Amino acid sequence: xxxxxxxxxxxxxxxxxxxxxxxxxxxxxxxxxxxxxxxxxxxxxxxxxxxxxxxxxxxxxxxxxxxxxxxxxxxxxxxxxxxxxxxxxxxxxxxxxxxxxxxxxxxxxxxxxxxxxxxxxxxxxxxxxxxxxxxxxxxxxxxxxxxxxxxxxxxxxxxxxxxxxxxxxxxxxxxxxxxxxxxxxxxxxxxxxxxxxxxxxxxxxxxxxxxxxxxxxxxxxxxxxxxxxxxxxxxxxxxxxxxxxxxxxxxxxxxxxxxxxxxxxxxxxxxxxxxxxxxxxxxxxxxxxxxxxx
Amino acid sequence: xxxxxxxxxxxxxxxxxxxxxxxxxxxxxxxxxxxxxxxxxxxxxxxxxxxxxxxxxxxxxxxxxxxxxxxxxxxxxxxxxxxxxxxxxxxxxxxxxxxxxxxxxxxxxxxxxxxxxxxxxxxxxxxxxxxxxxxxxxxxxxxxxxxxxxxxxxxxxxxxxxxxxxxxxxxxxxxxxxxxxxxxxxxxxxxxxxxxxxxxxxxxxxxxxxxxxxxxxxxxxxxxxxxxxxxxxxxxxxxxxxxxxxxxxxxxxxxxxxxxxxxx
Amino acid sequence: xxxxxxxxxxxxxxxxxxxxxxxxxxxxxxxxxxxxxxxxxxxxxxxxxxxxxxxxxxxxxxxxxxxxxxxxxxxxxxxxxxxxxxxxxxxxxxxxxxxxxxxxxxxxxxxxxxxxxxxxxxxxxxxxxxxxxxxxxxxxxxxxxxxxxxxxxxxxxxxxxxxxxxxxxxxxxxxxxxxxxxxxxxxxxxxxxxxxxxxxxxxxxxxxxxxxxxxxxxxxxxxxxxxxxxxxxxxxxxxxxxxxxxxxxxxxxxxxxxxxxxxxxxxxxxxxxxxxxxxxxxxxxxxxxxxxxxxxxxxxxxxxxxxxxxxxxxxxxxxxxxxxxxxxxxxxxxxxxxxxxxxxxxxxxxxxxxxxxxxxxxxxxxxxxxxx
Numbered sequence: 001x002x003x004x005x006x007x008x009x010x011x012x013x014x015x016x017x018x019x020x021x022x023x024x025x026x027x028x029x030x031x032x033x034x035x036x037x038x039x040x041x042x043x044x045x046x047x048x049x050x051x052x053x054x055x056x057x058x059x060x061x062x063x064x065x066x067x068x069x070x071x072x073x074x075x076x077x078x079x080x081x082x083x084x085x086x087x088x089x090x091x092x093x094x095x096x097x098x099x100x101x102x103x104x105x106x107x108x109x110x111x112x113x114x115x116x117x118x119x120x121x122x123x124x125x126x127x128x129x130x131x132x133x134x135x136x137x138x139x140x141x142x143x144x145x146x147x148x149x150x151x152x153x154x155x156x157x158x159x160x161x162x163x164x165x166x167x168x169x170x171x172x173x174x175x176x177x178x179x180x181x182x183x184x185x186x187x188x189x190x191x192x193x194x195x196x197x198x199x200x201x202x203x204x205x206x207x208x209x210x211x212x213x214x215x216x217x218x219x220x221x222x223x224x225x226x227x228x229x230x231x232x233x234x235x236x237x238x239x240x241x242x243x244x245x246x247x248x249x250x251x252x253x254x255x256x257x258x259x260x261x262x263x264x265x266x267x268x269x270x271x272x273x274x275x276x277x278x279x280x281x282x283x284x285x286x287x288x289x290x291x292x293x294x
Numbered sequence: 295x296x297x298x299x300x301x302x303x304x305x306x307x308x309x310x311x312x313x314x315x316x317x318x319x320x321x322x323x324x325x326x327x328x329x330x331x332x333x334x335x336x337x338x339x340x341x342x343x344x345x346x347x348x349x350x351x352x353x354x355x356x357x358x359x360x361x362x363x364x365x366x367x368x369x370x371x372x373x374x375x376x377x378x379x380x381x382x383x384x385x386x387x388x389x390x391x392x393x394x395x396x397x398x399x400x401x402x403x404x405x406x407x408x409x410x411x412x413x414x415x416x417x418x419x420x421x422x423x424x425x426x427x428x429x430x431x432x433x434x435x436x437x438x439x440x441x442x443x444x445x446x447x448x449x450x451x452x453x454x455x456x457x458x459x460x461x462x463x464x465x466x467x468x469x470x471x472x473x474x475x476x477x478x479x480x481x482x483x484x485x486x487x488x489x490x491x492x493x494x495x496x497x498x499x500x501x502x503x504x505x506x507x508x509x510x511x512x513x514x515x516x517x518x519x520x521x522x523x524x525x526x527x528x529x530x531x532x533x534x535x536x537x538x539x540x541x542x543x544x545x546x547x548x549x550x551x552x553x554x555x556x557x558x
Numbered sequence: 559x560x561x562x563x564x565x566x567x568x569x570x571x572x573x574x575x576x577x578x579x580x581x582x583x584x585x586x587x588x589x590x591x592x593x594x595x596x597x598x599x600x601x602x603x604x605x606x607x608x609x610x611x612x613x614x615x616x617x618x619x620x621x622x623x624x625x626x627x628x629x630x631x632x633x634x635x636x637x638x639x640x641x642x643x644x645x646x647x648x649x650x651x652x653x654x655x656x657x658x659x660x661x662x663x664x665x666x667x668x669x670x671x672x673x674x675x676x677x678x679x680x681x682x683x684x685x686x687x688x689x690x691x692x693x694x695x696x697x698x699x700x701x702x703x704x705x706x707x708x709x710x711x712x713x714x715x716x717x718x719x720x721x722x723x724x725x726x727x728x729x730x731x732x733x734x735x736x737x738x739x740x741x742x743x744x745x746x747x748x749x750x751x752x753x754x755x756x757x758x759x760x761x762x763x764x765x766x767x768x769x770x771x772x773x774x775x776x777x778x779x780x781x782x783x784x785x786x787x788x789x790x791x792x793x794x795x796x797x798x799x800x801x802x803x804x805x806x807x808x809x810x811x812x813x814x815x816x817x818x819x820x821x822x823x824x825x826x827x828x829x830x831x832x833x834x835x836x837x838x839x840x841x842x843x844x845x846x847x848x849x850x851x852x853x854x855x856x857x858x859x860x861x862x863x864x865x866x867x868x869x870x871x872x873x874x875x876x877x878x879x880x881x882x883x884x885x886x887x888x889x890x891x892x893x894x895x896x897x898x899x900x901x902x903x904x905x906x907x908x909x910x911x912x913x914x915x916x917x918x919x920x921x922x923x924x925x926x927x928x929x930x
Contacts, residue, residue, distance in 0.1 A: 017386030021396075024373040024436060028395045031433055035410035042413055091309060098306045102298045112545065117313050119537035120320070121494055123513050124530040128316035131323075136332040138319070172313060222401075230403020232497050237517070247405045254412065254501070267409050274403065453655035456622050457713075459642040460649045461669030461720065471668075475659045553702075554658050 043265035047258070060265035070249065070266065077245040078273060080160055081228040084167045088224045089217060091168060092175035096216075099176075100183035111180070118173045126237050129166040133157040133238070158240025166234050171227075175220040182216025183209070214288035222278055229274050246270050317534060323524060324531040331523050342528035352529070355512035358424050359493055362508060366431035367488035373432065374439025374484050375477070381440075382447035400437040407433060408501035415502070422504035430498040435488035442487060446480035446551055479551035486544040490537055509533075572634075573598040573724060573756040574619060579628035581614055588614050590780035591628070596724075596758065596773075601750050603759045603767040606777035607803070612760045613652075613728055615777075619758065620726050621645045633723050648717035649726040652733070654709040656701045662688070663697035665712050669720045687719045690749070707738045714746075718753070725750075727759045731766065743770055764804045768792060776800050797930040798849050807851045808898040810891075812928070814845035824928065826850050828894035829869070832923045839928050849929045854886060854901035856925035860918040861909065867920020875911050885910050889919065 018025075044056040064070045099110045117125070132138045133156045140152035156162060186209060194204035232247040239245070246266060253263030282289070298306075327337035346352060377396050381389070399407055411430050415422065450473070458468040474481075496510035503511055513529070516522040574596040581589040589611040596602045604612040617623040619630060621642035630637040637645060648669075657665050666684045675683070681697075688696055691711040704712065710730060717725055727746075731739045747770055750757045761767050767774050768788040776784045776791060784796045795801035798809060812826040823833050827850075839848075860867060876897060877888035886901045900919060904910060911917055 011387070013384070014386035014388075017380045017384030017389065020376045020380035020384065021386075021392055024377045024396050025392045027373065027432065028392075028398070028436075031411060031414075031429055032398060032407070033395060035414040036406075038417065039410045039413050042417075091312075094302060094305050095309050098298060098302055102302075113310070114313065116538065116541070117317050119490065119541055120317050120534045121510065121513065121530055123496055123510055123517070124320070124526070124533075125316050127517055128319050131319060131331055132315060134332075138315075138333060141333040169312065169316065226401055227403050230405040232405055232500075233514075247403070250405060250409060251501075254409065260413065260416070263409065264413060267406055270403075271406055451653050451655055453651040453653050454657060456642070457649070457651055457655035457657075457716075458668070460620055460622065460647070461716065462643045462672055463669070464643060472657060472659075 039264045040268060042261050043268050045261045047261045052261075060262050061269070063262060064265055064269055073244065073246045073249050074270060074273060076160070077229050077247075077270065078277065080163055080243075080245060081225055082277075083160075084164050084171070084228050085221050085225040087164055088168045088171050088175045089179075089220050092172060092220060093179055093213075093217065095172075096176045096179035096183055100180055111177070114176055115173045117169075122170065123233060123237075125170060126166050126234050129162065129169065130157065130238050133162055133165070157238060158243065160239065160243050162238040162240075163234050163243045163245075166238050167228055167231065170234070171224045174223045178219040178223065179213060179216040182213045186212045211288060214285065218282070218285050218288065221281065225281075226274055226278065229270060320527055320531045320534060323527040326524065326527075329521055329524055331520075331527070342524045343532075345525050346529055346532075349525070351507070352512060355507045355509045358503075358506050359509035362424050362427050362431060362499075363489045363492040365428050366435055366492040367485045369428075370432045370435035370439050370488045371443075371481060371484045373436045374443045375481065377436070377440045378443035378447045381444060382450075383452075397437045397440065399434045404434070404495075404497040405501075408498040411498070412501045422502055424503065424506050424508075426502040426504075427499050427508060430502050431492040431495060434495065434498065435491055438487055438491060439484040442484045442548075443477065443480050446477045450476055476554055477551070479547040479554065483544050483547045483551065486540050486547070490540055493533075494537075571598045572596070573600070573632065574758070575629075575631040576615075576619070577629050577631075579615065579618060579630065580626045581611075581618060581623065582626055588780050589618070589625075592780075592782055594775060594782065594785070596756060598756055599754045601747070601757045601759070601770060601772045603761060603771040603774045604777055605761055605764060605767040605774050605804075608762055610777040611780040612777050616649075616726050616728055616758060616760045619724070620647050620649050622649075646723035647726055648720050648722040648724075649728065650710070650713045650717055650730045652729045654713040654733075656704070656709050656712055658701055661697070661701060662693065662699045662704070662712055665701060666715045666719055668716060683719060687715045690718075691715045692745070706734055707742065710734065710742065714749070718749070718755075722755065724756045724758060727757060729760055729762070731761075732763070739766075746770065768804070776803065778803075794927070795851075795929065798851065801851050801927070801929055806854050806899060806901075808854065809929075810850045810852075810896070810898075812848040812850045814848060817845070824848055824850065826926070827896065828891040829871075832926065834923075834926075834928060851927045851929050852921070852925055854899045857898075857900045857919050857921045859887070859900065859902050859911075860920045865918075865920065868922045870918055870920040872916055872918050875913055875915050875917060878911065878913060880910065887911060887917070889917070 043060055044058070046053045046055075046057060046059060064074075095114070099107055099114075103110050130137075134140070135152050135154065135157070137157070139156065140149075143149045144152065156165075190208055190212075191204055194208045195201075199207060229245075230247050231245065232251060235243045235245040235248055247270075250263050250266045250270075253259045253266060257263075322335060323331050324342060325338050325340070326335045327339035327341070328335070373396075377393070380386070381393055407430065411426070411433075415426055420426065454472060454476075455468055458472045459465070463471060494510060496514065499508045499511050500514065507515065513526055516526050572595045574594075576592055576594045579589055579592045580587065588609075592615060604615060606612045614623060618625050619632070621637065621640060621644075633646060657668065660668070663681075663684050666687055667680055670680055670683065685694075685697065688694055691714050693708065693711050693715065696708070696712075701709075701712070710733075713730070730746075731742055734742060743766060746757070759767070759770065768791075771788055773785065773787055774791050775782045778799060784791055784800045786794075791800070792804055795804060795807075801807040802809075810827040810829065812824040815823045815825050815831060817823070817836065820836050821833050822836050822839060822845075823831055825831050829850075839845075858867065860870060871892045873889040873892065875887055876890060879886040879888075883904060884901050885904055886899055888897050889900055890897055902908070
């Protein structure tokens with residue numbers, strides 16, 4: 001009896017919540033969840049010029065895994081993304097550490113300073129890297145004028161290196177902020193306790209600071225990794241032929257190649273890849289995440 | 295406060311140079327009197343800014359972007375208010391899954407969202423126009439709005455609403471006289487952030503816009519023509535200034551919100 | 559007989575009547591069928607440890623929480639289905655819930671706005687109320703610039719200006735420091751007497767309840783354990799639990815040896831056989847296992863050899879807690895390893911014993927209580 005009434009009130013209370021969240025939920029359902037399912041369906045269909053053949057088949061996926069170019073693009077996207085993630089997080093950590101431990105009362109201003117470049121047009125930011133790294137670019141012309149090189153370096157633009165530099169720059173604030181937040185949460189008396197118990201500064205960094213900052217590092221890594229795999233602009237602008245990634249191929253399927261089902265299958269494949277790698281990453285770091293919830 | 299090691303300090307300086315290098319070039323080339331984007335610089339000019347005034351496509355793109363950004367910002371902030379309020383104050387069946395769905399765009403590559411929406415719109419036979427871009431932008435802006443507004447709703451002392459009811463005010467009156475004034479700075483901050491995100495968003499707009507370009511789509515098209523680059527630099531510089539002003543206003547309202555309701 | 563009853567009812571006109579109030583949160587039942595009447599003009603306290611359901615009960619009177627079962631009647635009108643904003647009650651919240659975006663005057667005027675009074679009259683009433691709570695001239699103060707005590711006064715003024723039939727106070731003094739708390743206790747009592755409004759106070763502080771209330775309901779686990787005046791509750795607690803929650807109480811074990819219609823003889827641990835009147839023992843008490851209690855101030859230290867008492871024993875001082883006005887001695891009972899606490903007021907010139915000294919303690923059997 002008591003159980004039934006509490007069940008009833010749970011439904012009744014649910015109504016109040018759903019009255020608020022219903023609209024946004026329905027929007028998300030219709031414009032995200034339903035489209036994702038339709039995308040899965042589309043990936044099982046085939047396109048013949050303008051006709052869509054709706055008999056379900058795995059042919060598109062078979063195509064993807066039998067054509068070296070698709071497999072190569074996915075592999076390259078994953079490895080570039082992993083590399084970008086690593087570089088971005090490695091560069092972001094000391095910055096976040098500096099703000100958190102030495103920022104004093106200027107922490108807010110430091111954070112503001114970090115986010116300002118992020119508010120320039122994304123397209124232009126990537127494009128400006130092209131100017132910096134280009135044949136007559138800032139780097140080459142200054143190195144030339146200093147007589148450090150005799151002819152312009154060409155390995156810095158139109159390849160994967162350029163993509164990594166541009167993206168490590170583009171995602172910087174997204175990596176710094178979560179790491180900063182997790183460093184801020186560390187009770188400073190814990191570090192004093194570690195010192196008091198005989199740890200040197202370096203030892204206490206590895207035994208206390210770093211493990212406690214792991215949740216922030218993990219979320220920074222995910223925040224950078226997930227959108228990078230699907231990035232379209234950067235490879236197109238600075239990646240050259242060898243820097244193109246899977247998103248560029250998806251776009252081609254939806255426009256020039258006019259093979260939407262194959263495009264959908266590519267999108268699903270990359271989405272699954274992102275999902276698997278992210279889950280694997282979370283799994284291997286689960287002990288750090290558990291600590292945080294305790 | 296202890297001093298950082300020389301090593302760390304040097305790193306921070308170099309990293310800041312790295313962060314600021316691209317945008318430092320914007321004003322340099324925006325005022326540079328040469329149609330080629332390269333060093334050495336040749337002289338000061340305002341020509342590129344003046345040239346922007348007669349670009350009709352740019353004006354159309356700007357108008358489209360403003361319509362899209364304002365609409366998307368207002369609607370996603372409304373969604374943000376509803377979601378944040380429901381998450382902060384209500385317990386209901388399906389709370390976590392529905393919240394997960396609303397926040398999901400934050401964790402999906404934009405190209406996936408763009409492609410998925412494109413497929414649906416094509417299947418439904420909807421022709422692409424600025425309204426289809428608005429739909430996509432609402433989807434990606436709502437999670438940002440929720441994260442800004444959630445702390446405002448969550449940190450608000452529950453008894454403040456109860457006090458208003460207890461003093462004879464209706465639920466609607468309580469919203470009007472107490473809740474809204476307290477979350478208003480957060481709402482303004484959310485509108486500004488969503489506006490800025492929408493104004494700058496390229497991939498989804500690229501997929502979903504029809505013949506009507508948005509500002510980033512226009513810029514993307516211009517980047518192919520070297521002769522157009524200096525005026526794009528000038529345009530980028532103007533956009534940077536606008537973003538900075540909006541950001542400063544945003545920061546002002548965020549702090550006001552913290553002062554009213556308390557920090558998270 | 560009938561007319562006497564009617565007079566009685568008129569004198570004690572009920573303001574709040576609760577019958578069989580129940581409330582659960584999920585599977586946890588926090589209020590378990592409470593019946594309670596509170597009279598007009600009474601200062602009533604709900605006293606209990608945290609989680610006993612006292613705040614939930616108060617919130618159900620306010621209409622902020624809906625009972626699962628039972629009826630709330632205020633001023634002879636059923637409140638079922640009546641929202642908080644339509645009830646003749648107002649509340650002072652534990653956090654005070656001062657509206658941070660409004661200044662002091664706007665906070666106090668918050669509920670009055672609905673009445674659409676002329677501006678001058680509104681201002682006049684707010685000023686009068688501010689004067690009453692000792693915040694004269696604070697009308698334009700921003701609310702964030704207020705101290706804890708001032709916030710509390712604003713919360714009080716804001717509630718009282720609506721002239722509620724019942725004022726509900728949810729732990730209103732718990733956030734204040736000791737000095738300020740004592741001052742506010744006096745002031746609340748003064749305001750209540752002046753206005754004659756029914757006050758219902760929720761508190762976990764037994765001292766506060768004893769000082770301020772006309773009557774107290776002691777609550778444990780969603781039930782009322784005892785209802786009575788402060789003196790009844792302090793002097794005649796109905797159970798060991800109530801006794802140990804209110805003030806300090808020493809407990810000894812006892813066993814019934816013999817009984818007749820008027821008296822009962824109990825063998826009390828180390829104090830020996832004592833005869834009690836039959837009616838002080840609750841009906842349902844098991845006679846084999848009795849609990850006998852006495853308060854520290856009920857035993858006296860016999861300072862002079864000449865001093866005599868009904869009963870006495872000697873003991874060594876094991877510990878002294880010196881409070882300035884009082885000393886609390888921990889003593890061991892004869893032929894027992896149990897410690898008891900005895901308190902003495904440090905009147906002028908009275909000697910304060912030290913550890914290890916032997917003292918004589920006198921007591922009367924009438925100061926012992928038999929408890930459940």
